[in-house]
Amino acid sequence: MKKILVVPDLQVPYEDVKAVSNLSRFIKKQKFDQVITIGDEIDLPQISRWTENTPGWYEQTLASDRDRAVEVLWDLQVTDVIRSNHTDRLYNVIMKKIPAFLALPELRFEKFMKFDELGIKYHKKPLEFAPNWIAIHGDHGSLNPQPGLTALGHARRHGKNVVCGHTHRAGQSAFTEASGGVLGRVLRGVEVGHLMDIKQAGYTHGTQNWQQAFAVFYIDRNRVSPVLTYIEKDGSFIFEGKRYG
Numbered sequence: 350m351k352k353i354l355v356v357p358d359l360q361v362p363y364e365d366v367k368a369v370s371n372l373s374r375f376i377k378k379q380k381f382d383q384v385i386t387i388g389d390e391i392d393l394p395q396i397s398r399w400t401e402n403t404p405g406w407y408e409q410t411l412a413s414d415r416d417r418a419v420e421v422l423w424d425l426q427v428t429d430v431i432r433s434n435h436t437d438r439l440y441n442v443i444m445k446k447i448p449a450f451l452a453l454p455e456l457r458f459e460k461f462m463k464f465d466e467l468g469i470k471y472h473k474k475p476l477e478f479a480p481n482w483i484a485i486h487g488d489h490g491s492l493n494p495q496p497g498l499t500a501l502g503h504a505r506r507h508g509k510n511v512v513c514g515h516t517h518r519a520g521q522s523a524f525t526e527a528s529g530g531v532l533g534r535v536l537r538g539v540e541v542g543h544l545m546d547i548k549q550a551g552y553t554h555g556t557q558n559w560q561q562a563f564a565v566f567y568i569d570r571n572r573v574s575p576v577l578t579y580i581e582k583d584g585s586f587i588f589e590g591k592r593y594g
Contacts, residue, residue, distance in 0.1 A: 351568040353478055354381045356425060357541040357561075358389035358514045360435065361418040362410075363549040367584030368561055371594035372544070373424040375586075381565075384426050385478060387514035387541055388433025388486035391418040391462070396442040399552075419463050430464065432473045433486035433515070475507070479566055479573045487513030487540070494558060496520025500538030510537045512564060512575070517543035519562035521577055539564055539575050 354376065359369070376384060391414060400406050422430075430436075439458050443450045454460055459471040475483040485503060493499045497520030504511040505524060519542030526533035542562030550557065561580035565588070566573060580586045585594030 351382045353383040353566040355541050355564040356386045358543045360389050360392040360545050362414045363545050365544050365546045368580050371584050375593045376426050383428050385429040386427050388431045389435040393438040396438050429470050431486050434488040479568045480571045482510045485513050487515035497522035500540045504536040504538045512539040517559040519560035
């Protein structure tokens with residue numbers, strides 16, 4: 350049986366250090382076949398359009414944030430990274446300000462983040478990681494405030510089961526097609542939450558409908574079983590009867 354871990358939005362340097370550390374120890378004990386991050390591994394606030402023409406635009410912390418994110422990805426033994434809106438910021442700011450720099454390979458996001466050195470595959474398109482299951486970030490499409498329903502909306506559009514991030518909410522939902530008592534497709538959507546330190550998410554003004562979590566997918570041939578695990582306020586969690594943290 351194959352076992353895959355999906356890590357939610359980290360948004361380094363705003364990650365929850367305790368929760369990430371506990372997850373890292375968990376990964377070392379579990380030995381997953383694949384560890385997928387769902388996007389927004391690094392926040393890149395210095396080059397955000399929201400920061401432009403503010404003091405944050407001039408902060409000289411981009412290199413240290415990148416090095417920290419690389420360290421976190423290494424500790425989490427990440428094998429695959431999904432494109433996302435925050436990580437698109439590097440391309441967007443270069444395209445807007447200095448498009449000639451797009452010819453420099455070292456400024457491509459995967460090179461900037463040292464994915465080759467880490468042995469990480471970068472996926473710009475949906476990643477089919479299990480039979481009839483795809484991983485996407487979830488920023489292309491409408492958002493639903495109810496956990497699980499954004500992912501389900503993506504599933505109905507793609508016609509495949511979807512695991513996504515972006516919403517910072519954790520939940521599962523499903524939609525069944527049936528007629529005349531005959532069962533058709535069952536589409537499932539899983540949102541994997543986030544791993545941010547919410548005290549550093551100043552843009553929410555201290556109010557957010559977010560949940561820390563991660564997902565483990567068990568795959569036995571064509572059968573796929575997702576297990577969503579919630580993380581407590583102290584960064585600890587229970588998985589398969591054992592407490593971590």
